[in-house]
Amino acid sequence: MSLTNASPEAAASSAKTASFTLATLPASARNAALETIHAALSEAKDDILAANAKDLEAARKAAADGSLSQALVSRLDLGKKGKWEDMLKGILDVRGLDDPIGQVQMRSQLADGLTMERVSCPIGVLLIIFEARPEVIANIASLAIKSGNSAILKGGKESTESFVAISKAISAALEKTEVPNGAIQLVTTRDAISQLLDQDRYIDLVIPRGGNELVRYIKGATKIPVLGHADGICSIYLTASADKDKAITGVVDSKTSYPAACNSVETLLVQDTALPTVLPGIAAALSEKGVSLRCDPASKAALASLSLPNIQDAVPEDYDTEHLSLTLSVKTVPSIDEAISHINAHGSHHTDAIFTSDKAEAERFMNEVDSAGVYWNASTRLADGMRYGFGTEVGISTNKIHSRGPVGLEGLTIYKYKIRGDYQPTTGYGEGEGKIPWTHARLPL
Amino acid sequence: MSLTNASPEAAASSAKTASFTLATLPASARNAALETIHAALSEAKDDILAANAKDLEAARKAAADGSLSQALVSRLDLGKKGKWEDMLKGILDVRGLDDPIGQVQMRSQLADGLTMERVSCPIGVLLIIFEARPEVIANIASLAIKSGNSAILKGGKESTESFVAISKAISAALEKTEVPNGAIQLVTTRDAISQLLDQDRYIDLVIPRGGNELVRYIKGATKIPVLGHADGICSIYLTASADKDKAITGVVDSKTSYPAACNSVETLLVQDTALPTVLPGIAAALSEKGVSLRCDPASKAALASLSLPNIQDAVPEDYDTEHLSLTLSVKTVPSIDEAISHINAHGSHHTDAIFTSDKAEAERFMNEVDSAGVYWNASTRLADGMRYGFGTEVGISTNKIHSRGPVGLEGLTIYKYKIRGDYQPTTGYGEGEGKIPWTHARLPL
Numbered sequence: 001m002s003l004t005n006a007s008p009e010a011a012a013s014s015a016k017t018a019s020f021t022l023a024t025l026p027a028s029a030r031n032a033a034l035e036t037i038h039a040a041l042s043e044a045k046d047d048i049l050a051a052n053a054k055d056l057e058a059a060r061k062a063a064a065d066g067s068l069s070q071a072l073v074s075r076l077d078l079g080k081k082g083k084w085e086d087m088l089k090g091i092l093d094v095r096g097l098d099d100p101i102g103q104v105q106m107r108s109q110l111a112d113g114l115t116m117e118r119v120s121c122p123i124g125v126l127l128i129i130f131e132a133r134p135e136v137i138a139n140i141a142s143l144a145i146k147s148g149n150s151a152i153l154k155g156g157k158e159s160t161e162s163f164v165a166i167s168k169a170i171s172a173a174l175e176k177t178e179v180p181n182g183a184i185q186l187v188t189t190r191d192a193i194s195q196l197l198d199q200d201r202y203i204d205l206v207i208p209r210g211g212n213e214l215v216r217y218i219k220g221a222t223k224i225p226v227l228g229h230a231d232g233i234c235s236i237y238l239t240a241s242a243d244k245d246k247a248i249t250g251v252v253d254s255k256t257s258y259p260a261a262c263n264s265v266e267t268l269l270v271q272d273t274a275l276p277t278v279l280p281g282i283a284a285a286l287s288e289k290g291v292s293l294r295c296d297p298a299s300k301a302a303l304a305s306l307s308l309p310n311i312q313d314a315v316p317e318d319y320d321t322e323h324l325s326l327t328l329s330v331k332t333v334p335s336i337d338e339a340i341s342h343i344n345a346h347g348s349h350h351t352d353a354i355f356t357s358d359k360a361e362a363e364r365f366m367n368e369v370d371s372a373g374v375y376w377n378a379s380t381r382l383a384d385g386m387r388y389g390f391g392t393e394v395g396i397s398t399n400k401i402h403s404r405g406p407v408g409l410e411g412l413t414i415y416k417y418k419i420r421g422d423y424q425p426t427t428g429y430g431e432g433e434g435k436i437p438w439t440h441a442r443l444p445l
Numbered sequence: 446m447s448l449t450n451a452s453p454e455a456a457a458s459s460a461k462t463a464s465f466t467l468a469t470l471p472a473s474a475r476n477a478a479l480e481t482i483h484a485a486l487s488e489a490k491d492d493i494l495a496a497n498a499k500d501l502e503a504a505r506k507a508a509a510d511g512s513l514s515q516a517l518v519s520r521l522d523l524g525k526k527g528k529w530e531d532m533l534k535g536i537l538d539v540r541g542l543d544d545p546i547g548q549v550q551m552r553s554q555l556a557d558g559l560t561m562e563r564v565s566c567p568i569g570v571l572l573i574i575f576e577a578r579p580e581v582i583a584n585i586a587s588l589a590i591k592s593g594n595s596a597i598l599k600g601g602k603e604s605t606e607s608f609v610a611i612s613k614a615i616s617a618a619l620e621k622t623e624v625p626n627g628a629i630q631l632v633t634t635r636d637a638i639s640q641l642l643d644q645d646r647y648i649d650l651v652i653p654r655g656g657n658e659l660v661r662y663i664k665g666a667t668k669i670p671v672l673g674h675a676d677g678i679c680s681i682y683l684t685a686s687a688d689k690d691k692a693i694t695g696v697v698d699s700k701t702s703y704p705a706a707c708n709s710v711e712t713l714l715v716q717d718t719a720l721p722t723v724l725p726g727i728a729a730a731l732s733e734k735g736v737s738l739r740c741d742p743a744s745k746a747a748l749a750s751l752s753l754p755n756i757q758d759a760v761p762e763d764y765d766t767e768h769l770s771l772t773l774s775v776k777t778v779p780s781i782d783e784a785i786s787h788i789n790a791h792g793s794h795h796t797d798a799i800f801t802s803d804k805a806e807a808e809r810f811m812n813e814v815d816s817a818g819v820y821w822n823a824s825t826r827l828a829d830g831m832r833y834g835f836g837t838e839v840g841i842s843t844n845k846i847h848s849r850g851p852v853g854l855e856g857l858t859i860y861k862y863k864i865r866g867d868y869q870p871t872t873g874y875g876e877g878e879g880k881i882p883w884t885h886a887r888l889p890l
Contacts, residue, residue, distance in 0.1 A: 020789065024812060082875075108834060114823065116833065123845045124815065200664075204845040219645075219668040225846050226670075246868035253870035344465065355868070366863045367469060370569065378559065378866030387871065388561065388862070389553060389885030400568045400649040401670050402847035405862045417833070417850045418811045421823030423691035423800070425698035426832065430527075440834030 008195035011152055011185040012202035015125045018182035019150040023122045025178055027099040033145050033177035034095040040173035041088060041138060044165065051165035052078040052134060059132075059158055068158070071260035071324040075132040076159060087135040090392035094142045097391045100409045101148045107443040111429055111436055114421045115443070120413045122148035124204040127196055128394075129154045129218065131210035134162035140207075141170055141184050143394050147412040152185040152203065154193060156210065164188070197222035207395050207407075212322070227407065229398035231322045231348035232262025234380040237339040237365065238282070240274040242355035246377070247278055248285045250355060253379040256289045260324050262396060263351050263373075263383040267319055267329045269339045275302035275332060283308060283330075291326045294318045298332040319346050336361060340368045347371060349398045351383040351405075372398055372405035453640035456597055456630040457647035460570045463627035464595040468567045470623055472544040478590050478622035479540040485618035486533060486583060489610065496610035497523040497579060504577075504603050513603070516705035516769040517656075520577040521604060532580040535837035539587045542836045545854045546593045552888040556874055556881055559866045560888070565858045567593035569649035572641055573839075574599045574663065576655035579607035585652075586615055586629050588839050592857040597630040597648065599637060601655065609633075642667035652840055657767070672852065674843040676767045676793035677707025679825040682784040682810065683727070685719040687800035691822070692723055693730045695800060698824040701734045705769050707841060708796050708818075708828040712764055712774045714784045720747035720777060728753060728775075736771045739763045743777040764791050781806055785813045792816060794843045796828040796850075817843055817850035 006014075022030075041048070059076050062068035078084055106118035126149050130136045137153055144151035155163040167186045174184065187196065197206065200223045208215045208228045215230040236254060238247060254265035270279050279302055283293060287308040294314040295303065303311060318329040319342070333339045336354075343352050351373035354365040362376040373383045383406060385393020390408025397403050403411030429436050451459075467475075486493070504521050507513035523529055551563040571594050575581045582598055589596035600608040612631045619629065632641065642651065645668045653660045653673045660675040681699060683692060699710035715724050724747055728738060732753040739759040740748065748756060763774040764787070778784045781799075788797050796818035799810040807821040818828045828851060830838020835853025842848050848856030874881050 020813065020815070023815075110827070110832065110834065114827075223664040225844065227846070243868060249870050250868035253872060257870070257872050362865075366861075368465065370465070370468075371861065373862045373864065375864040376866065377868050378864045379869070379871050381871040382555070382559075382864055382866075383862075387555065387874070387883070389555065389883065399670065400859050401672070402859075404859050414845050414847075414849050416811075416816065417818045417828075419818065419820040419823045419827055420807075421820065421827075423688060423695035423822050424824070425694050425702070426824050426826040427698060427702050429832070438832070438834065 008187060008189065008192045009199060011187055012125065012196065012199035014182035015150040015152050015185050016202040018180040019122065019124050021180045022145070022150060022183045023101070023148045025148065027101070029178040030145050030148065031095045033174060033179045034091055034142050036173045036177050037138070037141065037170050038088060038091045040169045041091070041166070044169040045084065048162065048165040048169065049079055049084070051161040052076070054161040055134070055159050069324070072132050072158065074260045076134065076162075078134055078162060083135060086386070087138050090139055090386070091142045093391035094146050094409065097146065097409055100146070100413045104445050105415060107445055109439050109441045109443055110419070111424070111438050114419065114424060117418045118415050119418055120415050123412060123414050125150045125152065125202055126412065127152045127154070127203045127206045127224070129193060129196075129206065129208045129210065129214065131156035131214060132158050133209060134159040134166060136209050137163060137166045137170070137186075139392050140394060143392065143409060143412055144184065145179055147409050149412055150183045150185070152187060152196065154187045154196060194221060197224065200224045209395055225402075227397050227399055227403060227411070228395050229262060229348065229350055232264070232350045233266050233320070233322050233346065233348040234263060234351045235267040235269055235343050235347055236265050236352070236380065237269045237271070237333070237336070237343070237354045238274055238278055239271045239336075239354065239356040239358070239361065240277060241357040242274065242278050242377075243357065244278050244281055247355045248282050250353075250377065250379055251282045252285050252289060254353070254381055255286060255291055255328055256326065257379075257381050259326050261381065262322075263380050264324070265328065265380045266321065266323050267331065267346070269331050269333050269342060270299055271339075272298065272332050272334050275299060279303065280306055286328065289326070291328055293328055293330050295330045296332055299330045322348070336365060340365065344370050350396065351375065351380045353378060353380055372396070453632060453634065453637045454644060456632055457570065457641065457644035459627035460595040460597050460630050461647040463625040464567065464569050466625045467590070467595060467628045468546070468593045470593065472546070474623040475590050475593065476540045478619060478624045479536055479587050481618045481622050482583070482586060482615050483533060483536045485614045486536070486611070489614040490529065493607065493610040493614065494524055494529070496606040497521070499606040500579070500604050514769070517577050517603065519705040521579065521607075523579055523607060528580060531831070532583050535584055535831070536587045538836035539591050539854065542591070542854055545591070545858045549890050550860055552890055554884050554886045554888055555864070556869070556883050559864065559869060562863045563860045564863055565860050568857060568859050570595045570597065570647055571857065572597045572599070572648045572651045572669070574638060574651065574653045574655065574659065575604075576601035576659060577603050578654060579604040579611060581654050582608060582611045582615070582631075584837050585839060588837065588854060588857055589629065590624055592854050594857055595628045595630070597632060597641065599632045599641060639666060642669065645669045654840055670847075672842050672844055672848060672856070673840050674707060674793065674795055677709070677795045677841075678711045678765070678767050678791065678793040679708060679796045680712040680714055680788050680792055681710050681797070681825065682714045682716070682778070682781070682788070682799045683719055683723055684716045684781075684799065684801040684803070684806065685722060686802040687719065687723050688802065689723050689726055692800050693727050695798075695822065695824055696727045697730050697734060699798070699826055700731060700736055700773055701771065702824075702826050704771050706826065707767075708825050709769070710773065710825045711766065711768050712776065712791070714776050714778050714787060715744055716784075717743065717777050717779050720744060724748065725751055731773065734771070736773055738773055738775050740775045741777055744775045767793070781810060785810065789815050795841065796820065796825045798823055798825055817841070
């Protein structure tokens with residue numbers, strides 16, 4: 001691992017070379033490297049949190065004068081309850097997972113004496129560009145090493161102090177392991193992003209971890225495939241048959257447990273018949289938690305008698321906005337058809353839920369909503385690699401290919417086909433006189 | 446299905462709308478549509494081949510004056526032995542495959558009362574851009590319908606007559622099915638490609654079927670993920686322990702059975718100790734088939750006594766060239782290390798083979814060569830969806846994500862996560878006093 005000032009091209013090239021070695025290391029060597037990283041970070045906790053405090057102080061100042069969002073400050077805070085422990089636990093969780101590499105996913109006999117296997121293997125070189133969230137470095141380094149991929153990390157300037165402190169600890173740790181030096185590259189060169197995005201010869205996948213603007217910029221600026229999500233406009237469709245009391249818990253958790261997260265709910269779609277029955281309790285509970293509601297006329301009217309503070313008129317843009325704060329857009333819909341159409345048109349295909357007691361309605365919603373996560377009576381905040389049991393996550397993808405939803409280890413692998421034969425000519429196979437038939441028989445794994 | 450003159454944006458938008466309906470059609474309706482298409486094409490065979498003959502005639506003229514490659518003419522020919530029958534058989538093969546949609550790939554209990562399923566679903570809208578190969582229309586239409594995806598097809602001008610004839614037949618056939626009208630869009634508008642590539646709001650995946658230049662242009666011109674391959678520079682590493690007689694069959698098949706195909710071998714790497722033993726018989730057999738050899742000095746010297754015609758001096762660019770014709774680059778290497786390095790640096794990560802009697806050497810080659818297909822004593826021409834038993838193929842991918850190698854039905858699907866719960870707050874889970882533990886237990890499928 002190196003904290004490098006090398007050119008982006010040199011960093012990418014050496015990461016590629018290292019990837020060939022890393023891909024052939026046994027699981028034991030990759031796991032040992034993770035243990036070494038874990039120990040080094042534990043030991044360096046005080047230094048890292050002190051560095052993070054400097055980043056935080058600068059960020060809070062920037063937030064105070066309006067040049068940085070409060071959401072970003074929140075993401076930066078490594079000292080936030082449980083965050084440090086989660087980061088360290090994530091490394092050991094990843095080590096404890098099954099080796100994703102070398103798994104035979106399919107085995108078949110193509111024809112007599114001709115067998116084929118599909119075997120999982122690393123992707124190659126990953127480029128991870130992140131804004132805040134300094135814990136991403138430890139996450140990505142562990143996931144990359146476990147999955148046999150090289151990784152190039154480029155952090156945002158807001159997390160520079162944390163980034164340098166964490167990377168120093170990881171760098172020193174990796175010197176004691178079999179993981180080759182170039183496998184994890186930390187690029188600190190200013191303005192390196194556009195040059196890194198040109199390295200499609202060496203880099204196989206870009207994973208942006210940041211806001212909408214960053215992701216859109218990256219998608220437009222590179223030929224390399226990009227895995228990630230731009231927005232996180234998640235919705236809950238609240239029906240009249242939802243459990244009145246439990247629905248309060250579900251909506252409050254989805255909105256308030258971490259408003260800056262991409263899996264927080266931003267739009268509450270309310271079935272018209274639920275306006276007088278289920279909505280008021282939810283609105284009151286949200287209001288108590290400090291949530292502002294941006295209501296359409298029907299939902300506003302339904303809540304009028306409660307005299308809640310923080311009720312505002314919604315404007316059309318509210319339904320296309322990721323608030324990332326204690327604000328929730330509320331819209332009344334006459335039916336599940338309208339709810340599904342609204343979500344498919346205005347949502348970001350991330351995570352959407354229906355609250356209902358009707359199983360058939362729930363199944364229809366889950367089948368027809370075109371999102372990575374479709375939930376029945378569950379909090380949108382569940383959309384997370386740890387919560388899904390993947391050990392940790394490299395990000396959440398709203399792509400329609402490769403990996404969708406929380407991306408864990410499996411999303412960092414691809415496969416190759418191995419065929420073993422006896423020099424048979426392909427022209428000898430087929431149907432008809434004198435041809436050898438294909439068997440295409442699945443063999444046990 | 447419509448052969449449309451609508452704007453690219455309108456075509457993409459209506460394909461997206463249709464995709465939501467198509468995604469919910471049962472397998473029986475999608476399979477019935479394939480049978481209807483099969484019958485319609487069988488019936489229209491004479492008309493389609495007559496149209497194809499017109500395309501071929503124009504292409505042959507263009508090839509004669511040098512404005513079109515012979516490889517493209519070869520790809521255009523729908524009357525070529527077995528091609529029509531393969532196209533029709535492909536449709537029924539696809540119909541006969543298991544439904545790729547709605548498959549539960551993973552089921553787990555996240556915690557008590559909270560279950561998660563990963564279920565396969567269509568990607569959405571595919572954009573297929575192809576140059577020649579008119580059979581692509583039938584292939585793509587069947588694969589898209591079977592997998593519940595909408596498809597927008599844009600053909601090259603060389604195959605216009607064939608394209609119109611095939612699409613007329615398919616279009617009339619689909620009118621009798623439940624597949625919605627907008628699900629298969631055939632765009633004939635000139636110069637529509639750049640506008641189609643801007644429709645990232647509606648189109649989820651671009652699949653170019655054409656040469657290097659087309660693929661590179663597309664990758665640089667769109668934010669939509671692109672699945673495909675640019676080059677097909679496949680290599681065979683011939684070792685001294687290869688079976689002398691069988692190796693002749695293997696190399697001749699890899700080079701001559703369809704030189705215009707992307708899976709034909711372009712480079713023969715020869716272990717130095719194999720120069721006097723294994724190479725001469727292969728060179729003589731290739732020469733007899735009309736293959737020109739571009740040799741490095743060592744291999745040229747080894748063949749000098751044979752006085753073969755068509756032996757030329759290789760230039761460095763030969764090892765980075767997809768000849769797509771009866772030309773083969775030959776290079777001498779001292780060891781498997783050099784062979785692997787050469788392939789990883791100069792190949793196109795498509796399909797590469799080792800010819801050897803040494804199992805350990807073969808396994809090492811297959812593990813370390815970074816290609817979609819890695820073969821031991823097998824022809825590179827095996828890299829094909831039909832030969833792999835996928836029913837047909839949508840293309841061959843050298844991407845490092847999603848789908849690699851021949852892409853069949855599975856490559857046209859993604860998945861969603863369905864979670865069923867009871868409104869539990871996520872804040873209630875975790876470790877420690879009063880927290881509910883995650884179970885993350887795999888459940889049977």
